[in-house]
Amino acid sequence: MLQKNINDLLVFLSVAKERSFTKAASKLGVSQSALSHTMRNLEGRLGIRLLMRTTRSVAPTEAGELLLRNIAPRVEEMEQELSRVIEFKQQPAGTIRLTADEHAANFILWPRLRSFLKDYPDIKLEIDVDFALKDIVTEQYDAGIRLGELVHKDMIALPISPEIRMAVVASPHYLENRSIPKKPKDLLKHQCVNLRLPTVGNLYAWEFEVNRREIKVNVEGQVICNTLTQMLQAALDGFGFIYVPEDEVSIAIQQGRLVRVLEDCCPYIPGYYLYYPNRRQHSYAFSLFLKMFQNQNKK
Known part of the structure; x- marks a missing residue:
C-alpha cells in the first residue's frame, strides 16, 4: 500500500502546505487537473476526505491536518538525508534557502556570499528579503538572519556582524x-x-x-x-x-x-545573527555555508 500511495502523499503535502492547487501545481511542474485527479485517487483509496475545497480556498480536513503533522517532518528528514548524499560528490551542490531583512541581505550577507558562490558553482542560493519574522521551520528555510534581539530562544544563533x-x-x-x-x-x-x-x-x-x-x-x-x-x-x-x-x-x-x-x-x-533550528544533520551545502561564517568569526 505504501508504494502505491507515496507519490500521492507527496502531492497531498504540497497542496496542503500551499493551500492551493494552482501554487502546488506550479511548484511540482504538473497541471492542476493532474493534481486534482491524484488527490481524488488518494482519498478514494483511503476512504476519507483529506482536503476541503471551495472555489476560493483549499484547507486540510481534520484527518488531513493529522496526516500533515505526522508525515511532513518525516518527509523532510528523508530529504535532508538525501541531500547529504551530495557530500560524496566531488563538487558540492544543493539549494540553501535564507530569509533576511533588506539591510542584512545587502550589507552583511551578499558581500560574504559572492566568493562562496564562486567557490561552489553547483550550490544554489535563495534569499527571501522581508522585514517580517518568518517561521523558518514551517516555511522550510535553512536559516534566517535578524538582529540578535529578535531571534527566538529555541534557535542556534551565530553572531555575524558588529553592532x-x-x-x-x-x-x-x-x-x-x-x-x-x-x-x-x-x-x-x-x-x-x-x-x-x-x-x-x-x-x-x-x-x-x-x-x-x-x-x-x-x-x-x-x-x-x-x-x-x-x-x-x-x-x-x-x-x-x-x-x-x-x-x-x-x-x-x-x-x-x-x-x-x-x-x-x-x-x-545589537548586530545580526545567523540562526537555524537545532537539527542533528544539515545538507552538505548548508554545512559549508555555516562553516564559512564560523571561520570568519574566528578571524
Whole structure:
C-alpha cells in the first residue's frame, strides 16, 4: 500500500502546505487537473476526505491536518538525508534557502556570499528579503538572519556582524530654509519618512540615547514605506528625514547628497545573527555555508 500511495502523499503535502492547487501545481511542474485527479485517487483509496475545497480556498480536513503533522517532518528528514548524499560528490551542490531583512541581505550577507558562490558553482542560493519574522521551520528555510534581539530562544544563533550605528539624514534640498534639529524631539517639527513594520503593523519609533537615557520619538510625515530602499529614495527626493543604519547612507553623505544630524544621539543597536533550528544533520551545502561564517568569526 505504501508504494502505491507515496507519490500521492507527496502531492497531498504540497497542496496542503500551499493551500492551493494552482501554487502546488506550479511548484511540482504538473497541471492542476493532474493534481486534482491524484488527490481524488488518494482519498478514494483511503476512504476519507483529506482536503476541503471551495472555489476560493483549499484547507486540510481534520484527518488531513493529522496526516500533515505526522508525515511532513518525516518527509523532510528523508530529504535532508538525501541531500547529504551530495557530500560524496566531488563538487558540492544543493539549494540553501535564507530569509533576511533588506539591510542584512545587502550589507552583511551578499558581500560574504559572492566568493562562496564562486567557490561552489553547483550550490544554489535563495534569499527571501522581508522585514517580517518568518517561521523558518514551517516555511522550510535553512536559516534566517535578524538582529540578535529578535531571534527566538529555541534557535542556534551565530553572531555575524558588529553592532550597528543608526543615522538620521535628510537632503540638502529639504533642509533649505529649515532649522537643523538639535535634539531628538525637534524632529516632531519636521517631515520624516516612516517605516511600517510588517510583523506588528505599526510604525517604527525612532530610538535615541541622550545622557545615557533612551528616548523614543514617534515621528510624522507625508511618506510611509516598508523598505529601506524606498525610504532612501524619499529622502533623496526631499521628503524629509529618515532613520536608517549608517552604512546605508554613508556614500550619499560623503557625496553631499544627504546631510546627517543628531549624530551624538544615535545609538548602536545589537548586530545580526545567523540562526537555524537545532537539527542533528544539515545538507552538505548548508554545512559549508555555516562553516564559512564560523571561520570568519574566528578571524
